[in-house]
Each structure stands twice: as C-alpha cells, then as structure tokens.
Amino acid sequence: MSVNLKNVFLLLSFCCLICVGESLFEDKRCKCVCPDPEVVNGTHTERRLYIKNIPADDCNCEEVVIPMLVSKVNDKEFCPRCSCRFQTRNTTTIRVVIIIVIWIISLLVVYMLFLMCLDPLLNKRTTAYQEHTDDDNAELESTPMPSTSYASNTNVLNRVGHQQFKWKRQVQEQRRNIYDRHTMLN
Numbered sequence: 001m002s003v004n005l006k007n008v009f010l011l012l013s014f015c016c017l018i019c020v021g022e023s024l025f026e027d028k029r030c031k032c033v034c035p036d037p038e039v040v041n042g043t044h045t046e047r048r049l050y051i052k053n054i055p056a057d058d059c060n061c062e063e064v065v066i067p068m069l070v071s072k073v074n075d076k077e078f079c080p081r082c083s084c085r086f087q088t089r090n091t092t093t094i095r096v097v098i099i100i101v102i103w104i105i106s107l108l109v110v111y112m113l114f115l116m117c118l119d120p121l122l123n124k125r126t127t128a129y130q131e132h133t134d135d136d137n138a139e140l141e142s143t144p145m146p147s148t149s150y151a152s153n154t155n156v157l158n159r160v161g162h163q164q165f166k167w168k169r170q171v172q173e174q175r176r177n178i179y180d181r182h183t184m185l186n
Contacts, residue, residue, distance in 0.1 A: 027091050030059035034082035037073050059086040122161040 032050040052064045061079035 028056070028086070028088050029053050030056075030064050030084060030086050032059075032061060032064045032082050032084040034061065034065050034078070037069055037071050037078065056086040059084050118157075122157060122164060 030052050033047055034050060036046045036048055050065045050068055052068075054063060058064075061082040061084055062075060064084060065079070065082055066073075066075060
C-alpha cells in the first residue's frame with residue numbers, strides 16, 4: 001500500500017511541476033536584437049535584447065520592440081537596424097534532462113553516504129597500536145594478515161574488505177619499493 005501511495009505522490013508532484021512550469025516558460029517566442037534607441041541620435045552603440053511571446057506572423061520590430069520603448073523613435077530609422085527571429089524551443093525536453101541530471105546526482109550522493117557508512121564496518125581495527133620501526137621486515141610482520149575464512153566466506157562485506165586489504169598492501173609495497181629502495185615493481 002505504501003508503494004502505491006508513494007507512486008501517487010510522485011505522480012502528483014510531477015504534474016504540479018509541469019503545470020507550474022507551463023505558466024513560467026513559453027515554448028515559442030520572438031527575439032529581437034536591436035541597437036539602443038540613442039543609436040539613431042549617434043550617441044551610443046550598445047545593442048539590446050527584446051523578447052515577447054507573440055505569434056510568428058507578428059514577429060517584427062513594430063510589434064515587439066516599439067511597444068516596449070519608453071522614448072519615441074522614428075520607426076523607419078530604428079527598425080531596419082533590428083534583427084527579429086521567431087524561436088521555438090522544447091522546454092519539456094529541457095525539464096526532463098534537468099530532472100534526470102538531478103536524479104543522477106542524488107543517487108551518487110546517496111551512494112557516497114552509503115560507502116561512508118560502510119567504510120567503518122569494513123575497517124574494524126582488531127589490533128592495538130604498535131611501535132613504529134623503519135625496518136621493512138618488521139612492517140610486514142606487524143601488518144595483520146587476513147585469515148583464509150575471508151576467501152571461503154560468502155559474505156559480500158568480507159569479500160570487499162579482503163580485496164581492499166590486498167589492494168592497500170600492494171600500494172604500501174609499491175610505495176616502499178619506489179621511495180625507499182628506488183626500484184620499480186614488475
């Protein structure tokens with residue numbers, strides 16, 4: 001019952017998101033790039049962007065830019081300098097891609113938290129602190145060796161811990177060979 005309730009809640013949330021999104025964004029628009037109105041007077045050279053949601057037939061300077069201007073300009077001098085284009089975008093696809101990206105990032109964060117919780121379980125220290133010596137042989141003897149029960153045990157955590165321990169031991173040996181002995185492993 002709780003799974004059905006959860007699915008209904010997710011469906012309602014998604015529908016609300018789509019309904020709110022439809023009122024915020026339009027898939028069709030007229031985009032005009034025009035010079036600053038002072039360009040006609042020769043005082044400025046900046047360009048401005050004018051966007052309005054109108055039908056494709058009305059996508060021109062007279063319908064989009066002129067109603068938005070505060071100052072009066074001569075249409076015949078100003079409009080030929082404007083570039084108006086009608087654009088159609090698929091905002092539904094953009095929303096779906098963003099939702100997928102957010103879900104992937106959320107899953108990765110949950111996975112990271114899971115691994116952070118799992119790490120203390122895998123790295124339980126059973127040995128007490130020991131005195132550190134620079135002798136290589138003493139370091140190998142002080143390193144706890146995993147028992148053979150790790151290989152025969154079917155527990156996933158034990159197998160992962162055993163592989164992690166083997167990898168750490170190989171990294172320690174490689175560091176020792178490169179930094180102390182100045183040799184490379186084959």
